[in-house]
Amino acid sequence: MQEARGKTVTVIKDILGANEQIALENRGLFNEKGVFVLNVMAAPGAGKTSLIQRTIEPLRDRLRIAVIEGDVASTIDADRIAGLGIPAVQINTGGACHLDASMVRSALSGLSLEDIDLLLVENVGNLICPTGFALGEHLKVMVSSTPEGDDKPYKYPGMFSAVDVLLLNKVDLLPLLDFDMDTFRRGVEALNPNVAFFPVSCKTGEGIEAWVEWLLARRDQGFQP
Numbered sequence: 001m002q003e004a005r006g007k008t009v010t011v012i013k014d015i016l017g018a019n020e021q022i023a024l025e026n027r028g029l030f031n032e033k034g035v036f037v038l039n040v041m042a043a044p045g046a047g048k049t050s051l052i053q054r055t056i057e058p059l060r061d062r063l064r065i066a067v068i069e070g071d072v073a074s075t076i077d078a079d080r081i082a083g084l085g086i087p088a089v090q091i092n093t094g095g096a097c098h099l100d101a102s103m104v105r106s107a108l109s110g111l112s113l114e115d116i117d118l119l120l121v122e123n124v125g126n127l128i129c130p131t132g133f134a135l136g137e138h139l140k141v142m143v144s145s146t147p148e149g150d151d152k153p154y155k156y157p158g159m160f161s162a163v164d165v166l167l168l169n170k171v172d173l174l175p176l177l178d179f180d181m182d183t184f185r186r187g188v189e190a191l192n193p194n195v196a197f198f199p200v201s202c203k204t205g206e207g208i209e210a211w212v213e214w215l216l217a218r219r220d221q222g223f224q225p
């Protein structure tokens with residue numbers, strides 16, 4: 001029993017180690033081609049695709065943008081982005097609940113990196129394992145949303161502590177919900193005191209300008225994490 005358990009741990013370490021290696025190669029390629037990359041993570045329905053759309057709107061005249069959409073099945077999100085005239089590649093994970101670095105590497109063959117300044121990667125909707133798998137991104141972005149509740153940081157500490165920036169979406173619904181902003185912020189603060197935090201509404205556009213300005217400043221700082 002003891003030995004079997006030891007082997008399982010070794011196998012998991014190897015998988016994560018192999019992913020880390022490919023992620024580093026992806027990152028090297030992005031840096032070489034001058035592509036700034038975001039890994040956008042959230043629970044299903046929090047508004048990842050809407051946030052990506054809202055981020056594209058003010059930036060599309062300034063930066064060349066492309067999107068990789070990760071979903072278990074369907075091309076709904078990639079079709080939505082392609083409908084905006086933005087290059088979009090869909091990854092269907094065929095059941096897997098997160099993207100990994102090799103999936104992203106395969107998807108890159110469908111994009112011309114020379115012609116991209118900003119690449120938005122939408123991860124599979126899941127609050128647990130996506131943070132365990134680096135993709136080669138420069139920034140880890142989390143979208144949480146008010147209907148999910150103010151207790152989310154307490155229930156999913158792994159993701160809240162791993163991200164560089166946190167957007168709290170659907171703040172237009174706050175008057176209808178028992179969402180206590182102080183409870184939410186205290187939970188986030190305890191896990192990740194340095195995280196950049198933006199309350200936004202992808203429906204009304206509230207807060208989007210502040211987020212986009214921050215993103216541009218981070219990109220200008222260069223391609224280091």
Ligand code: MG
Nearest residue numbers: 048049077122
């Ligand atoms: Mg989506």
Ligand code: ZN
Nearest residue numbers: 097098129130
């Ligand atoms: Zn997973």
